[in-house]
Amino acid sequence: MSIVETPSPNFNERQLPVTMIVLHYTGMESAEAAISRLTDASAEVSAHYLIDEDGTVHRLVAEDKRAWHAGASHWRGITDVNSASVGIELVNPGHEFGYRDFTDAQIDALCPLLDDIKQRYGITRGNIVGHSDIAPTRKQDPGERFPWGTLARLRLAMPRPTKNLIDPLWSDAGFLLALERFGYEVTDKLAAVVAFQRRFRPELIDGEIDGECRSLLLALLLPKPQGDA
Structure with missing residues (x-):
């Protein structure tokens, strides 16, 4: 190089x-x-x-x-x-x-x-x-x-999960706890959700916690997220 x-x-x-x-x-x-x-x-x-x-x-x-x-x-x-x-x-x-x-x-x-x-x-x-x-x-x-x-x-970043997605039906507070466990600072709820969406669902960045966001985050917390890698 x-x-x-x-x-x-x-x-x-x-x-x-x-x-x-x-x-x-x-x-x-x-x-x-x-x-x-x-x-x-x-x-x-x-x-x-x-x-x-x-x-x-x-x-x-x-x-x-x-x-x-x-x-x-x-x-x-x-x-x-x-x-x-x-x-x-x-x-x-x-x-x-x-x-x-x-x-x-x-x-x-x-x-x-x-x-x-x-x-x-x-x-x-x-x-x-x-x-x-x-x-x-x-x-x-x-x-x-x-x-x-x-x-x-190329295994140089976390994949966006695409397989076996399940909505855990967390409350918004539960989602934020999971997001904090994944790594994000969640003091500002909207900013944290937008950052997560920008990274893992860039086609829709609306700051709303929905079933797709919950499903993606749950999959990311598993030992081996199944996605495009």
Whole structure:
């Protein structure tokens, strides 16, 4: 894998072992603007890697350092997500500047990078997440156009369950307890449900807890979710 060294000064020391990978979109109008911001000391943001739309992979921060990409976030009891994760930015203008599909070249570059990081740190599929999963009240990225199914088929992300789905008929409170058990911060009910839908049912993001949401979540909590992977 060819990697362009594009160092950022925005990092410090990790306080936790690496157990997660967080995927982002840059949400800026161009790759140049994103790189400029992520390497600007006054911006105080960074990531370990950035993947341009042509598939070029930039390394901004060494993996043994704590990059500043997650912000205030939470996943499976971890609140210092920056210390516990590798952050990967994919160039995309995002919802603010004309959200579009990620390019084949980006995903072709992302998958081997993900696989390499996953294998080296022993990261589980359930800990390969989007920024919106760990910060549902603040973030939408990488968004509903991100091809999670492609990653799932390569065992690089959790699959969307498709087989033997059963509605457990949980109350809304029961659903939120299950969602918290899966990993989400559920203090803001609507934000948590929207984040779950954006990740596992992107065709309908309405914030409503329905039978399909309950069925998907129940299947995800099983030892081996049966889906497109």
